[in-house]
Amino acid sequence: MKVDVIIPVYGPGNRLLELFDRLGRQTVPVDRLIIMNTEKYLWDKWTETLEPGRLPENLSVYHVTKEEFDHGATRDAGIGHSDADVCVCMTHDALPADTNLIKALTDALFSGDDIAVAYARQLPATDCNIIECHTRDFNYPDKSRVKRLSDLDTLGIKTYFCSNVCAAYKREIYRKLGGFIRKTIFNEDMIFAAKAMKNGYAVYYAADARVIHSHNYTASQQFHRNFDLAISQADNPDVFSGIRSEGEGIRMVKDTARWLVKTGHAYLVPKLVVDSGFKYLGYLAGKRYKKLPRKLAVKLSMNRNYWK
Structure with missing residues (x-):
């Protein structure tokens, strides 16, 4: 082999x-x-x-x-x-x-x-x-x-x-x-x-x-990444239509919040909330990217060469 x-x-x-x-x-x-x-x-x-x-x-x-x-x-x-x-x-x-x-x-x-x-x-x-x-x-x-x-x-x-x-x-x-x-x-x-x-x-x-393998993305980077993630889903409805990603994301946020409190890191819960909010906003924007002006979509994307 x-x-x-x-x-x-x-x-x-x-x-x-x-x-x-x-x-x-x-x-x-x-x-x-x-x-x-x-x-x-x-x-x-x-x-x-x-x-x-x-x-x-x-x-x-x-x-x-x-x-x-x-x-x-x-x-x-x-x-x-x-x-x-x-x-x-x-x-x-x-x-x-x-x-x-x-x-x-x-x-x-x-x-x-x-x-x-x-x-x-x-x-x-x-x-x-x-x-x-x-x-x-x-x-x-x-x-x-x-x-x-x-x-x-x-x-x-x-x-x-x-x-x-x-x-x-x-x-x-x-x-x-x-x-x-x-x-x-x-x-x-x-x-x-x-x-x-x-x-x-x-x-x-x-x-x-x-x-x-891991990344320490900022909230802004999380936004851009999830924007691109949602674009890939919007462009492939034969794969992703009828399957909601939001539920899995909410489950992960709740699980992470519980874990932070349990392990003595409750002070990081506000950061988790902010980062998750940016992720969600990026995802929502990406799902609707076809309704956005092209120049704005390019600015919101993490992979800008894709648009050339």
């Missing part, structure tokens, strides 16, 4: 080197590291500073411009360069927590013929703020599970949840289903997961496959 890892990169640095090093120590070896780099001059400028031989021998680098980059199309192009049985999509700011990541993903992926995707648990980094630490635990619990279309009644929007921060795909099924959507501002992973389930496949959340 061959496993390739596809990593979109913009502005490479030391963290990418650490990712290469950790992937090189996996118990299940990676055949090729396929980099989809945005802006060739940034890659060239960075590699000129490296010692000879510092980059791994199994590295393949392909370049796109800012205008060409798309969350779905660029990753799909990366998978198109692969002939492996398994393609693992990662982001360049996610780090394997141990040497077992690829094995845990592939074990989950081949635990059943109907498993199309297996995605990893995301652990908070050492600099992660307290609220975000709990959000990681809420969204990525320590128990694995297989999700199918029949779970919609109980899991709601979480049924389709999947993250290309670290997710493994059976390439044969991926190609059979047409791959990622080619034009999307966000959520190419969830859209594919929904398509897979509607075609009789399942998605495996592999809690034993662990990566270190």
Whole structure:
């Protein structure tokens, strides 16, 4: 079995080197590291500073411009360069927590013929703020599970949840289903997961496959991110219509507030309320983005190159 890892990169640095090093120590070896780099001059400028031989021998680098980059199309192009049985999509700011990541993903992926995707648990980094630490635990619990279309009644929007921060795909099924959507501002992973389930496949959340990945977003950044999230839902009604995301968000806020009080961090509840309010406002605006002036929509978006 061959496993390739596809990593979109913009502005490479030391963290990418650490990712290469950790992937090189996996118990299940990676055949090729396929980099989809945005802006060739940034890659060239960075590699000129490296010692000879510092980059791994199994590295393949392909370049796109800012205008060409798309969350779905660029990753799909990366998978198109692969002939492996398994393609693992990662982001360049996610780090394997141990040497077992690829094995845990592939074990989950081949635990059943109907498993199309297996995605990893995301652990908070050492600099992660307290609220975000709990959000990681809420969204990525320590128990694995297989999700199918029949779970919609109980899991709601979480049924389709999947993250290309670290997710493994059976390439044969991926190609059979047409791959990622080619034009999307966000959520190419969830859209594919929904398509897979509607075609009789399942998605495996592999809690034993662990990566270190978290963000300390400001309230403003949360607004922009949720604006883009809602746009992806508004643009794909065949996937998201009739499934409310708000209920899951409210459940997370309540759970986090209880946890903050219980653990002696009640003073952070006002921050939680403010951050959650910005998230919700961004989501509401994104749902209605077609009614907004285009210039305003671009300003409210986190991914402004998408609009060019």
